[in-house]
Amino acid sequence: MSFDVALLFIQQGVASGLVTGSVYALLAVAIVIIYRTTDVANFAGGEFYMAAAYLAFFMIAMMALPFWLAVIATIVVMCIGAGLFQRIVLAQVALARGVAINLVIATLGLSYLVKGIVRSTGFGDTPRTFPSVVPDGSFTIGDASVSYLDVTILGAAVLVMALFFWVFNFTKTGRAMRAVGMNRRAAQLVGINLGRVEMMVWCFASAISGIAAILIAPKLLMTAEMGSVVTMAFAAAIVGGFTSLPGAVIGGFIIGITENMVGLFVSSRAINVAPFVIIMLVLIFKPQGLFGGALKVRKV
Amino acid sequence: MAAMLSLSNVLMRFGGIVAINDFSMEVEAGSIHALIGPNGAGKSTVFNCISRIYQPATGKIVVRGQDVTALPPHAMAGLGVARTFQNLELFNELSVIENVMLGAYAHEETGFWQRLKPRSPATRAKAEAILEQTGLQDFRDVKANSLDFGRQKLLELARALAGSPKLMLLDEPAAGLRSREIERLDQILTDLNQRHGITILLVEHVMQLVMSISNRITVLNFGEKIAEGTPGEVKTHPRVIEAYLGAEAASHG
C-alpha cells in the first residue's frame, strides 16, 4: 500500500468513524444515564431508537406532518412511552422485590414486544428512510469526503451530549438523578420523588434515542432490526467506562474510528468483531473501562 | 509473654490523606487489647491492614511470629485470625446457620473433591453450638438480612467464632446494643478470652465495655498513637481526655 493511499485511508477513516461514532455515542449516553441512575442495562435501548425512527417515518412520510413538528412529536411520544414503561412495568418489578437483573429481563421483554409490534404493522421488512434534516451533497476536508448530513449528525450529537452532560452534572435535576443512582433510601429521605426522577431518566434517555433516530435513519436506513446497532453503543459505553458520560462519548468515537481502521487496514470481515476485541483489550488493562475510575476497594 | 500480633511502623495513605502514620503496637497473646480513638482516627484502617484488605505503604505486620505483610486476605483465617466489621458484612441472602458454618470454612477439609462432599455434620454441630452460645438459635434458618441490626452484629461475632480463632479483631461490636446486651457481650468476650484463650483486639466507642474488659488500651488520633497503657492510665491521660473522652466522660468513668 502506498503512502498516499494510507494517508487517504486514515483521513477518510477518521472522518467517517467520527460520524458513525457519534451515533454510537448518542445511544451509549442513553444507556449510561439509565444505568447510572437505575442500575439497569437497558436491553431495549435499540428498540427505543427503532421505534422512534418508525414514529418519525410515520409522521413525516405517511401523515405528511411538517418536519420539525414531527421531530418534536416523536421526541414527546418517546419520552411519554418510556416514562410509562418505567412507571407501569419497572416500578412494579421493584415493588415485587425484583433486583437489577429482573429489570434487565423486563427491558428485554420490551424489546421483543416492540419489535413484534413494528413487524406486525408490515413496515418492518423493506429498508426505509425519510427526508433528512439537511440537503444532499458533500465536501472534502483534506482527502476525506464528508457529507452535509454527516457534519450535521456529528454537530447535533455533540450538542445533545453536551446538553445532557450539563443537566446531569450541574443541575438540581441531574443531582437528584445521581443521588437516586447511589442510594435510593437516602434519596427518598432528602425529599427526592423517586418515581418522578426515574421516570424522568427513562424519558430523557428515550428522548436521546429519538434524536439519534431522527438524525441517523436517513444515513443508516430503517428496518425492524436496526436496533442491533445498540450493541455498538454498549461497546462504546463499556470502553468509556459505563458510568461516565464523557467516557461513553469518547468510547463511541473510538469504536467508530477503529471499525473503519480495521476495515481499511486489516479486513472488511473483521469490522464487526473489532469493537469486541477492543472491549476485551481495554477491560483487561483497565477493568473499569477508560473513564470508569480506579478499581476501588470497598471501605469496610 | 509472646506477642500475638505486632505492627511496626505501618503507614497507610489514601490519595493525599495519611490514614495511619508510622504506627506500631503489640498485642500480647491471651490479652484483650482495645484500640480506641476519635472517629476517623484510623482504627478500622488498622484492622483492614491486618486482615490484608488494605496494603500499607510501609511497615511490617507479624501474627504469631509470622510476617503476614505480603499474604492475601483469605490466608488470615487459616492463621487463626477472624474479624467482624463495623458496618456489617454478612452473607445477606444466606441463612443464619449457613453464615456461621461458613465461618468454619478455613478448618474444613480442603481440596476440590473433599469440598464436594455434602455438608459436614461436624461443622453443622459446631455451628449449632455457637448459635446456642450467642442466643441466635431461634433464627437458624432466617436469612441474615432480615435480622434486626443488633442481631446482625451478633451473627457476625458468631461467624467469627466459628473459625476457632486465636485472634479476633472486633470492629465496634457493641454499637447499636443497649446496656443489657452490652453486659451480655462483656460476658461473652470475657468468657472467650479466659476460657478459650482467644486474644481479642477490640475497636469500640462504648467506654463502659472497653474500660471493663481491656487489659491494655492503645489510643489513636489522626493516625498516630497518642497513648498506650492500662485502662486506668489511659482514662486519665490528658491527651486522651482532650481528643477522645471529653472531661465529663472521664470523670464519670
Add this chain to the structure above:
Amino acid sequence: QAPAAEPGLTATTIKIGMFGPLSGPSMAYGFDVVNAARMYFDKINREGGIHGRRIEVVVEDDRCTANDVVAAVKKLVEQDQVFMLNGGSCSAPVVAARDYVVRSGVPWVMLNASGDGALYPPQPNIFGALSISQRAVGGSTIEFATRQLSAKRIGYINHDDAYGAWNLEAARFQAAQNGAELIVESINPAIADVTAPVLKLRAANVDAIIIATYARPAQLILKKAQELNVNKPIVIAVNAIANLRQLVENVGSREAFRNVYIQELLAAAPGSEKLAWVYDLYKQSYPELAAKPDHPQVYMPYGIPPAMVIVRALQAAGPQPTRAKVIAAIEQLNFDSGVMAGPISFSPTDRAGQKASIYFRFDGQAMTPVPGVFASRWTYQGQ
C-alpha cells in the same frame, strides 16, 4: 416402505408439509413466499386438484434457525405424516435438516432458499434453488461484468455468511475462467459503516463493483459509492430490491444511478404485465395482507415455482403416487414457469432448479433490459 399406504395420502387428499420463517427477524425472506405457494395450491384445488385429490397443506414456522427448521421438519414428517415437504427460505439453517430428510426419504422441494449446502453434493430426495442457487448468482454476475462491462479487475462485495461463501466460490471459479481478477470485500449483513470496503475498492481501481448483499447493505454501499465519487459500473445481485422507488429514495439521489445494473431472477420486472397474475392472485387470496404496507413482500413470487414443481410432479406421478414416483418425476421436469427468468429443470445429478438471471440497467427511473443471458459455469465436481 410398505407399499400399501404412503403417508399423507388418501383417496381425496394429499398432504404437503410447508415451513418457512413466519415470524421474527427473517420473516421478510419467507412469510409471503409460503403464502404464494399456498395460494397456488389453492388455485389448483379450485381447478379440481390433482388426479381428483385436493392438496392439503400443514404450515410450520421455522424461524430461520437451525433447531427450529429441524423441529418443523420432524413434526411435519413424524407427527403430521405429510407426503412431501415444501419449505425453507433461509440458506444456512435449511442445511441442518438435510441428513434427517435424506434418512427419512421424504421428497423435499425447497421454497426460495438457495440451500446450496443441501444441494451439493446432490441428495436423492432434495430439490431446491428454485429462485436460484448462490453458486449461479456468483458465476452469473462475473460473467456479466466480464462480458458486458469488459471488466478485468472486479470488486466483489458479499456477505461473510453461508450465502456469501457459496456465491463467492462460483464467482472465483468464473473469474479464473474469464481471466478476471477478483478483489473481495466480505461484510457482515449488520454492518453500519461501509466506508472501508467501498474506499478500498476505489483505491484498488477496479473496473466494476458487484454487490451481492441484502437490500440494506447494498443501499448503504450505493450511497457511499456516490459520496466517495466512485464512478465505475455497479452491479447489484439478487437482493430483494423490488421497490425501485424506495431504492432511489433510500440512496438519496438519482446521481448515484449513473451506472447501475440490477440482476433479476424473475421473468420480468416486478409490476410488469407478465407477472400481474401472481400479484392479482395474492390480492384475491389475502385481501387483508395485501392491504398492509409493503405487502406482498418482495420475495413473494418466488413461492410460485416450487409449488408448480410439486403440482407438475404429482401430476406426472399418476393417480397412485408414491414418494419414489414423485422423486423420479421431479428429476424429469423441465418447464418454463413464466415467473422466473429461466426454465426450471432437474436431472438425476443436478438438484438445483433455476440457474438463469437477466440484467437491467437502472438509471434511477427507467429500467432498460440488457439483452442476453449470463450463466454461471460452475458445476459440482464432488468433494
Add this chain to the structure above:
Amino acid sequence: MADLLELKHVSAGYGRIEALSGISLTVPEGGIVALLGANGAGKSTTLNVISGLVPATSGEVRFKGRAISGERSDRIVASGISQVPEGREVFRDMSVQENLAIGAQLRNDRAGISADIEVMTGYFPILATRFKQMAGTLSGGEQQMLLIARALMARPSLLLLDEPSLGLAPLLVKQIFDIVVTLHREQKLTLLIVEQNAAVALAVSQYAYILENGEIVAEGPSADLANDDAIRRAYLGA
C-alpha cells in the same frame, strides 16, 4: 403545647412479619421525645413509617394536624419531617459538599442554602476539612455527622434521629447531643430520638416511650422513667 406529630394505632410489617402492632404516640411541638427499646423492637420501623418509607398497614399518622400516612416520602419531607437514618446512608460517590447541598433538594433559596452549609460546618468542623472527599470513604463517625447535617439542611420542623450516637466517640456523642439540644433551643426544633444509649436519651428528652416487640409497653416523663427501677434494670444497666 399542640401535638406536632401523632401516631394512632399504627401497624406495619414486612411481608408476613408484623413489626409494629398498633402503636400510638405523640410528639408535642417543640418537644424532645425519646423512643427506647431492645433490638428488633420496631423503633426504626416506626421512624420509617413516619417518613413514608414503610407503609402503615393500619392506623394513622398525623403531622401538624394533617393525616400524612400513605403520602409519598418526598411530600413528607417537604411538609417538614427529616430523618437521620441508621446504617450510614450517605451518597457514597458524592462529595461531602454535594451531600450537604442535596439535603436542601426541596429548597430554592441559593443564598440560604450556602449559609446553612456554613452553619453545618460550624457545628461539625471536621466536615469542612473533608469538603471535597467522597462521602463513602469517610470514617463511620464522620458519616454520622454528615447525615445529621444533611437532614438539617432541609430546615425541618421535626427531626427524627435513629440512633445518632451509634459508633461515635464519647466526646462526639456529647457534642452531638449538645448540638441537638442547641438546635432544639435555638431553632425550636422538635425531636423524636431513637437511641440505644438510654441514659443519654432520657437525659435530653422530656418524654419517652418504650417499645417491645412492636408494642408500647411503657411511657412517661423521662425523669420518671429514669427513676423507675424496672426500667433502670432493663435499659440503663446496673
Add this chain to the structure above:
Amino acid sequence: MLVALGLIALIAGAIGLTSFATGYVIYIVNLVMVAIVLALGLHIVIGECGQFSLAHAAFYGIGIYTAGLVTNLLGAPFWLSLLAGGLVAGLIGFFIGFLSLRMRDIYLALSTFAFGEAMQWLFLNWTPVTGGPNGLNIKPATLFGFQFLTDRAAFPLVLSVTLVILALVAVLHVSTLGRSLRAVRESEIAAASVGINVTRMKLTAFTLSAFVAGLAGGLYTTFSTFIHPDSLGFQTTIIILTTVVVGGMGSLIGAVGGAMVFGLLSELLRQVPSYQEMIYGGILILFMMYAPRGMFSFVGRR
C-alpha cells in the same frame, strides 16, 4: 423429598415417552434437556457465585465443535467426544475467568459478552476447522460401534447424561464448595475474611460453568448432525439467561424448571407465528412484574 418424587416422576414419564411419542416430540425433549444442562451451567456461575457471564453460547459452541470434530476425525465414541467438548470448553472458561478476575459486576458481564461475540465471529471465520459459514456436518454419535441415528435412539443417552449432570450440580449445591461459592456472591470481603480464596472460587465457578456448557454442546451432537455459527450468538446466551432468571436466580429447581418451561413454550409459540415475539416479550415482562424471584419461588428456594 418433593424434589426426589418429582425427579422420579420425571424419569418415569421420560421413559414412557419413548414408547409412544413421535420422533418429533423426542427431538424436542432432547433439545429441552440440552437447555437444562445449559441452564445448570449458567446457574453455577451466576446463581451460585454471582458472577455475570454472558458468553455461555460461546462455551456451548466450543463444546459442539470440539465434540463434533472429535467424532468426525477420530470416530471416537460419544462419551469421549462429550468429555472432550466439556474439557476444552472448561479450559477456555478457566482462561477467560482468569482474564476477567479483576472485573466486577457489569464490566465482567460485558467483557464476557465481548468474548462471546468474538467467539461467534471466530466460528464463522475459522473455516478450515469449523466449516465457517457452511456450518459443520457432524457424524452420528457412536457407542460400542452402535450408531445413534435417530432422536429416539439418542434419547436414553441424553437423558442419562442430563441426570448425571443434574445430580452433580445438585451435589455441588449442597456441598461446602457450593456454600463457599455463594459466600463469594454475597460478600467478597467477608468471604475472604473467613478464609475463602475468592479468586480461586471465581475461577472454579467460571471453569465449571464452561465445562457444563461444553458438555451441553457435546450432548447436542449426540442427536444433531449439523451446527452453524448463527445458532451460537448472543441471542442464545440471552435465552439461557432468561430461563435461569425467570426460573429463579440461585435456585436449582428454577434453572431446571425454567429451561423446561421455556423450551416447551418456545415450541408452542411456533404455532402462533405472527404474535410470538409479542407474546414472548409480554410473558417476560409479566413474570418480572409479578414473580421476579422466579416462577418456582413458591416451591421454596433450594
